[in-house]
Amino acid sequence: MKIIAGNWKMNGTRTTLSEMVSALQSVESENTVVLCVPYTMLGIDGGRISLGAQDVSRHTHGAFTGEVSASMIADTGAKYVIVGHSERRQYHNETNSIVREKAAAALANGLIPIICVGETMDEKQAGKTMAVIESGVRESVPNDVNTDIIIAYEPRWAIGAGLTPTEAEIAEAHTLIAKTLAEMGLGGTPVLYGASVKGSNAAEIMSIPNVDGVLVGGASLKPDDFIPIITSVK
């Protein structure tokens, strides 16, 4: 069983989400299906899809105009929240320590954080991929985790670019993440791969050791693209 998570980013409407929910109703699969959607689409009945948000405030409540707290997300019935997505790190200057605070806020409110780590092209070219991944995991995961979390490895240079690392590169990254999590007492934590996943490469990617599922951007927006990913693996 794998975790197939979609990240709609700033796309979609409540209508297109309802259409996705209907389209997935008849899909036979034992995989866990998650869609992380804009806040405005939370609260609808996701059917067999578990819903999640794409970001969360590190604050609990108060004078933080425009922010949405973990308790508010949980109040919609959502179960998941992405934290530290590369676009948040890039456009909103989120650091590992901010990501850790956000993940802690999610956990404190019963949400499962999907904590993203991954290297930029500059870091890759400088030979820093493994160091960035390991420090991302060590510094972005809260200390006192005693419930479910999910890690997503998203090579930042490959997102939305139609590029994917080689199988060996994905295997090396996921092996390092699994080993790091085990050293942190979090062995068995699912690790997803994300960046340019589509129906034609999903099964191959999910056959790589330590890849427990995928986090899909563009190809999660339409049932015709998303369903083949969900059904590509048992």
Ligand code: 13P
């Ligand atoms: P793409 O699948 O569009 O490359 O996006 C990946 C991603 O950022 C998922 O969070």
